[in-house]
Amino acid sequence: MKTLQLLPVLALVATLAACAHEGPAFNAPPPNVKIVEMRSPLRFAPETLTISRGQTVEWLNKAVETHTVTFDPANAGKPGEISLPAGVSPFDSGDIKSGQVFSHTFAVAGTYHYICMPHHGLGMHGTIVVQ
Numbered sequence: 832m833k834t835l836q837l838l839p840v841l842a843l844v845a846t847l848a849a850c851a852h853e854g855p856a857f858n859a860p861p862p863n864v865k866i867v868e869m870r871s872p873l874r875f876a877p878e879t880l881t882i883s884r885g886q887t888v889e890w891l892n893k894a895v896e897t898h899t900v901t902f903d904p905a906n907a908g909k910p911g912e913i914s915l916p917a918g919v920s921p922f923d924s925g926d927i928k929s930g931q932v933f934s935h936t937f938a939v940a941g942t943y944h945y946i947c948m949p950h951h952g953l954g955m956h957g958t959i960v961v962q
């Protein structure tokens with residue numbers, strides 16, 4: 832009886848485990864691209880990344896949760912939580928599902944503070960410093 836009750840749970844765990852290890856996020860990244868991983872427990876890794884102007888960053892969602900990479904100050908939960916160098920237009924990945932990738936090329940030097948929309952209240956913040 833107990834085994835039968837566990838079957839749906841086991842099936843769900845197997846499905847989630849499969850989702851967490853499939854998709855472009857698990858492919859080898861292109862050369863000269865800087866990587867930020869989104870993984871449990873709800874953090875960007877690394878939280879602060881320093882790059883050179885003109886470099887591309889790829890965010891790899893290696894978690895089961897859907898995340899976002901949101902550089903739009905209009906979506907900040909708290910003032911200053913998202914900020915961009917002067918003259919940079921806001922941008923937002925939209926939903927990045929498990930296994931998916933978002934990339935952005937940084938053309939303007941400065942410090943960029945960004946958040947994950949679903950999880951910023953839980954501390955999922957990141958910083959890109961472009962030199």
Ligand SMILES: [Cu+2]
Binds near residue numbers: 873897898899951955
């Ligand atoms: Cu998130």
